[in-house]
Amino acid sequence: MKTFFVVLAIVAAASARNLRLTGVEDCGGTIVSGSGAIYTDPILVPGSGEGELTLVFSQDLPTDLQLEKRVVKQGSGEMVPCLGNGFLGSCDVDVCGAITTQPDVFCPYFPPDVPCECPLLAGETSFPLTLNLPAEYIQFGPGVYEQTLKMYSAADPATTLGCFLMTFTLAEA
Known part of the structure; x- marks a missing residue:
């Protein structure tokens, strides 16, 4: 279940030296709902930040689960491209395929009692989250960004x- 929010957290970090998360909104859906908080504000890049996430799946998710991520800089409308390992920036991810092919990226974020496999099963879980932000995302500069997942x-x-929908502000350290 944490896989979605692992991707959410990694993608939120795809930009600059400081990340200030100003909001996480549930923008709808038939099966998945959730909420979260980031405790480290701002997050220095490179660096890491701490948070907590709660995820609720009202039923098992399909094995062909896809994640469409779009990160746009407000004002300019510039879309952050898909970067790095294909999970940062504006990317499309086959979630179950990613769990299978890159378990080292996803499985460490699963709670101990939740199997790291698909399908992702119905239920609710809350867990701590660490965001690790690599230096390469400095290139997009300061500003307000919106990320839709x-x-x-x-x-x-x-x-x-x-x-x-996540809204966050990036600023130089």
């Missing part, structure tokens, strides 16, 4: 299973 089944992309 939309979850859907590849078999039915028109139906949003879960959606989160």
Whole structure:
């Protein structure tokens, strides 16, 4: 279950030296809801920050679960491209495929009692989160960013299973 928020946390970090998270909103969906908080404000890049996330899946998620991530700088409308290992910036991720092919990225974030496998099962979990931010994201500069994370089944992309909007401010250290 933490996989979605692992991706959420990594993507939120894709930009500059300091990250100030100003909001996380649930923007709808038929299966997934949640909330979160970042305790480290701002987060220095490179560096790390701490937070907590709560995720609720009202039913098991499909094995063809997709995550559409879009990160846009307010004012300029510039979209942050997909970067690094394909999980940072504006990327499309096959969530179960990523768990299978890159367990070293995802599995450490799963609670001990939750198997690191698909399908992601119905339930609720809260967990601490550490955001590790690499130096390469400094290139996008200071400003306010919006990140939209939309979850859907590849078999039915028109139906949003879960959606989160994050607004954050980046500033030079």
